[in-house]
Amino acid sequence: MQNTAKSLFEEGILDEGTYNKISGSESNPLFSLFWELRTLLYLGVLLITSGFGIVVYQNIDTIGHQAILALIAVLCGCCFFYCFKQGEPYKNGKVKNASTFFDYILLTGCLLFLTFEGYIQFQYQVFGLRYGLAAIIPTVVFFFVSYRFDNISILSMAITGLAAWAGITITPLHLIESNDFTGHSVIYTAEVLGIALSTAGWVLMQKGIKSHFFYTYVNFATHLLFVSTLAGLFLSEGGEKFLWFAWILALAAACVVFAKQEKSFYFLLIALIYTYTGLTHVFMTSIDWDNEAVVWLGMWYFMASCAGIIYFLVNHKKIVSKLFNPGSGPDTSNDHL
Amino acid sequence: MIIYNKTWLYNLETRNKAKNWKFNGLISENDQTRISDSKPVGFYMPGFWMALGLFFFTTILLCASGGFLSLVVLATDINEEFAFQIVNFIYSIACFHFAEKYKKDKHYFNAGTDNALVWAGTGSLIGNVFWILFEAGIHDQTVWIAGLFLASFACFIVTLRYADVFVALSYFISGLLALLFLCGNMGIWGKAIIPFAGFVYSAGTYIILKYRVSAENKFFYHDCIAIAEAAALISAYISVNYFVVRELSIVMLDLYLNEGQDIPYGNIFLLLTIAIPPAYIYLGLKDKNRIMLRIGMLLVGASLFTIRYYHSILPPEVAMIIGGALLIGISYFLLKFLKTPQYGFSIKEENESAGYKIAESLIVAETFSQQPSAESGNRFGGGSFGGAGANENY
Structure with missing residues (x-):
């Protein structure tokens, strides 16, 4: 497969100029180390900040608090100074x-x-017992920084910080495990x-x-x-269940609309899996x-529902286009999904 | 042997190349359309999330049908294990039948459903083999040796037919395990050569895949070969890693090592532990082999941990700061240095970067974020330092 460009040229699909360009670049291919170096940088930052934290923690008694605080403040200030200057x-x-x-x-x-x-x-109780205030300050700073320098990593930290202020963990691996949803x-x-985050994001996007x-x-x-809605569903009883389930359906509908607008199948899949769980x-x-016969019913439920969903997934373009604009052909604009 | 339409596979590769050329500004949009038009690909290839969804629901469907079949057998009152084995076998056949149908007639190509079918078919077949072997009254390790060899063989055939990455990996791993079990059962000498057997098997697999596979097969089984090569590189390292060899020798050979004593040929293993990762990185850079390079980088970390475990020179926090500073320094220097490409290396962002960026943001949020505590009372206890995700207990 080395000579793809050559055979395309010989078939007359590529003209000579283009072929020469391609073969020129392929005879001397560049090997990008972008992600390797980025990973090393990330590891370096992780190691150095962790190591620094440990040293400080171990030596609090000997170095003196002011000295440590001053050092951290200076380093932090240098970082931000660099960013504001170079950004x-x-x-x-x-x-x-x-x-x-x-x-x-x-x-x-x-x-x-x-x-x-x-x-x-920790040391001087600057915020006293107003822990909420102490938690919200870095969040505000992170939101500001993420917008100022256009950085989604910091934005993610700000959002998790906001959730932490509200008493919830929303980092990907701890969403279910760390929260007590009972x-x-x-x-x-x-x-x-959740509603606040999506509304805020939507309003900012509209602007x-x-x-x-x-x-x-x-x-x-x-x-x-x-x-959280599923947790509510699992906890509730009787008629209340259907309220929660209706809410799941509403969320799923919103997700589907968003997925269609963004052409992102990811959100459709999330909606489908959570709704199916509910x-x-x-x-x-x-x-x-x-009743023993019910066990059979359960098996039939899983088989029939999954077969139905698979059918829907494979044919979703046809089905959706029939639902939304009957008569027209299938919508192929989402083909790359 | 391979089930897919070979012309389409070639065309798919051409299209992917065209996509890359377009991204790098080598061809125009018109050229790309012309290439796509003249190189038809008839596969059903949904995107990643769609395939994941199809895989998820097909898996539930297959589990439910397996349960349903078991219920049918239970209901007939034939409570012989034999009946279950027959039904299990029929189930595997049915999975492969549907896999054939979807891949051949509907042209599914890694669409989730077909992968789930192939995995379920292979898995239930292998499970059945073990069941029958255990049933046959063999209760020593022979079962594992025979079963793993058969499993490896089955995976090999399935890989040839469907070119499935996961099955290819299973082929390599089950073959390795079979060999290790075999050595482990050959007395003291067998046990002693386990590291070398693992190393020779891995290196042999790598060399065969690299140099003894025809260009055509390399193309058709590209992903399978890549994953088997990666696994071979890692297992070659693990086989001779000083920590692994030492701890396993102590367990398997009933060694009692006193202070200052070493395992036989300890120096060789230590040398290999130190030498292999840099060798991988060197070869990876020399041949521009990204898999080898990344595995080498990963294994440098493993080697550092191994050596630190036995010969700790610096306290961990000092080592962390020095190591972190070195990493930042090296990458800073290289990022500056490669801004204009040097020696065929660059730091140009590639096609794939949008997804990586989002993944990176999630990883950063995961490792560095503050965790709320129940009552916020001890939020600023000892754990608040540096948001050092893994080190909250210091």
Whole structure:
């Protein structure tokens, strides 16, 4: 397969100029180390900030708090100074920062700020018992920084920080495990936070302020909303269940609309899986398991529902286009999904 | 042997190349359309998330049908294990039948459904083999040796037919395990050569795949070969890794090592542990082999941990700071240095970067984020330092 370009040229599909360009670039291919170096940088930042944190923690008694605080503050200040000096000016659209290194200086600065703020609270109780205030300050800073320098990593940290302030963990691996969804207060908090995040993201997108951030907002919000709604569904009983289930359906509908608009199958899939979990729960709790014949019914339920969903997934373009504009041909605009 | 339409596979590759050329500004949009038009690909290839969804629901469907078949057998009151084995066998056949049908007639190509069918067919077949072997009254390790060899063989045939990446990986791993079990059962000498057997098997697989596969097969089984090569590189390292060899020798050979004592040929293993990762990185850079390079980078970390485990020179936090500073320094230097391409290397962002960026943001959020505590009371306890994800307990 070395000579793809050559055979295309011989078949007359590519003209000579293009062929020469391609064979020129292929005779001397460049090997990009972009992601390898970026990973090394990330590891370096992780190691250095962690190691630094440990050293500080071990030597609190000997170095003296002011000295440590001053050192952290100076380092943090240097990072931010560099960023403000080197960074591109703010724009509503995407901003491309010149060097890869830039993002990591920014990240280090933010992490040091977190250390600094935690330290002064731990040592001097600057915020006293107003822990909420202490938690919200880095979040506000991170939101500002992420918008100022157009950085979705920091935005993700800001969103998780906001959730932490509300008492919820929404980092991907801990969403289900770290939260105690058996209490209704957590569920309602999560619902409010999810709606707030998606609304805020939507409004900002409508205004054209960093519209590419919308995806990150919605990604956190959908998982949070679906998981908390499912928790609500599992906890509720009787007629209340159907209210929760109706809410899942509403969320799923919103997801489908969003998926269609963004041409992102990811959100359709999320909606489908969470809704299916809810539906299965409703089905399983609403039938009487004492009867032996019901076990068969359960098997039939899984087989029939999954076969139906697979049919829908494979033919979803045809089905959706029939539903929305009967008479017209299948919509092929989403083909790359 | 391969089930897919070979012309389409070639055309698919051409289209992918055209996509890359377009991304790099070598061809115009018109050229790309012309290439796509003249190189038809009839496969059903949904995108990643769609395929994942299809895979997910097909898996549930297959589990439910398996359960359904078991229920049918139970209901007939033939409570012989034999009946279950027959039904299990029929189930595997049915899976392969549908896999054939979907791949051949409907031209599914890694669409999720077909992968799930192939995996379910292979898995239930192998499970059945083990069941029958255990049933036959052999209860020593012979079962594992025979079963793993058969499994490896089955996976090989399935890989040849469907070119499935996961099955190819299973082929390599089950072959390796079979060999290790075999050595482990050949007395003291067998046990002693386990590291070398693992190394020779891995290196042999790698060399055969690299140099003894025809260009045509290399093209058709590209992904399968890539994953088997990656697995071979890793297992070659693990086979002779000092930590693995030492700890396993202590367990398997009932060695009692006193302070200062070493395992036989310990120095050779230590040398290999130190030498292999840089060798991978060097060869990876020399041949521009990204898999080898990345595995080498990963294994450098493993080697550092191995050496630190036995010969700790610096306290961990100092090592972390020095290591972190070195990493940042090296990558900073290289990023500056490669801004204008040097020696065929560059730091140009590639086609794939949008998805990576989002993944990176999630990883950053996962490792560095603050976790709320139940009552916020001890939020700024010892754990708040540096948001050092893994080190919250310090």
